[in-house]
Amino acid sequence: MEILGNINSVESMGLVDGPGIRYVVFLQGCELRCLYCHNPETWDKNKECQKITPKQLINKIVRFKNYFGKDGGVTFSGGEPLLQPHFLLECLKLGKENGLHTALDTAGVGFGDYEEILKYTDLVILDIKAVKEDDYMKITGQPMIRFKNFLSTCQKLNKKLWLRQVIVPGINDNEENIKNLKAFITKLKNVEKVELLPYKTIGVHKYKDLKLNYRLKDVPDMDENRCKKLEEMLNKQI
Numbered sequence: 001m002e003i004l005g006n007i008n009s010v011e012s013m014g015l016v017d018g019p020g021i022r023y024v025v026f027l028q029g030c031e032l033r034c035l036y037c038h039n040p041e042t043w044d045k046n047k048e049c050q051k052i053t054p055k056q057l058i059n060k061i062v063r064f065k066n067y068f069g070k071d072g073g074v075t076f077s078g079g080e081p082l083l084q085p086h087f088l089l090e091c092l093k094l095g096k097e098n099g100l101h102t103a104l105d106t107a108g109v110g111f112g113d114y115e116e117i118l119k120y121t122d123l124v125i126l127d128i129k130a131v132k133e134d135d136y137m138k139i140t141g142q143p144m145i146r147f148k149n150f151l152s153t154c155q156k157l158n159k160k161l162w163l164r165q166v167i168v169p170g171i172n173d174n175e176e177n178i179k180n181l182k183a184f185i186t187k188l189k190n191v192e193k194v195e196l197l198p199y200k201t202i203g204v205h206k207y208k209d210l211k212l213n214y215r216l217k218d219v220p221d222m223d224e225n226r227c228k229k230l231e232e233m234l235n236k237q238i
Helices: 054-062 085-097 114-119 133-140 145-156 175-185 204-209 224-237
Strands: 005-014 022-027 050-052 073-078 101-106 123-127 160-167 191-198
Touching: 005 054, 005 085, 022 054, 022 085, 050 054, 054 085, 073 085, 085 101, 085 114, 114 145, 123 145, 175 224, 191 224
Parallel strands: 022 073, 073 101, 101 123, 123 160, 160 191
Antiparallel strands: 005 022, 005 050
C-alpha cells in the first residue's frame, strides 16, 4: 500500500525556511499547543487536507529545481513533520535521489526512526521553545523528553543546526532567558545560526474562526528592535 501524506499547504518560493530559495511543505498535525502558535489550523492530525504520495510531491518540487540555485531546495515544516515519519522519510529519500538540498523545520516532537530520517536531512531548523522544563511545559503543554531525544540524535549524527526561538513580551524577553539559552546552546555542536523571532499577533483571527481560546489576548507584538538587541546579545556570548 502506497504511503500518503497529509499536507496543509505549500510555498513554492520560500525565502526564510532555510538557505536560498526553497519549496516549503507544511505537513498537517502537531501535538504541541504553544501559547503563541499562529497556525492552529495545522494542529488536528486527523483533519483531511491535501493527500499526496511522496513521488507525486517530489515530482512537483523538482519542476522548481532551476530556481533553487546552488543553495536552495526543499524544506519540510508544519505543523510538525515528524508526526508523519514514514511519508517524510520517503520524501527525503526521493529528494536526495533527485539532487535536492533537504531541510527539516521542526520542534523535534514527533516519532519514528530519527536516525533514518536525519540520514537524508542536510539541515535541521530546530525551534527551541524553552530550555527549562517548567518553561517548556508552560509554553507548549508538553514535557521536554521528545525534544531532548530528537536533539540528542541530531548531536549523535553531527547534523547542521539552525536554532530559533520566538520571543514573547512578558514571557521570555529578558536577559535571564538569553543567559539560559546561551548556556544551552554552547553545549551543542554544529550550530550554524541562531535566530530570535519576534512574536506577532497575525494569527489571532484564526482562533476566532476555529472557535479556539487565544491565551495571549493582551500581549502586543514583540518590539523588533528589542528582539534584535537580544539576538545580538545572545550571539555575542556564544
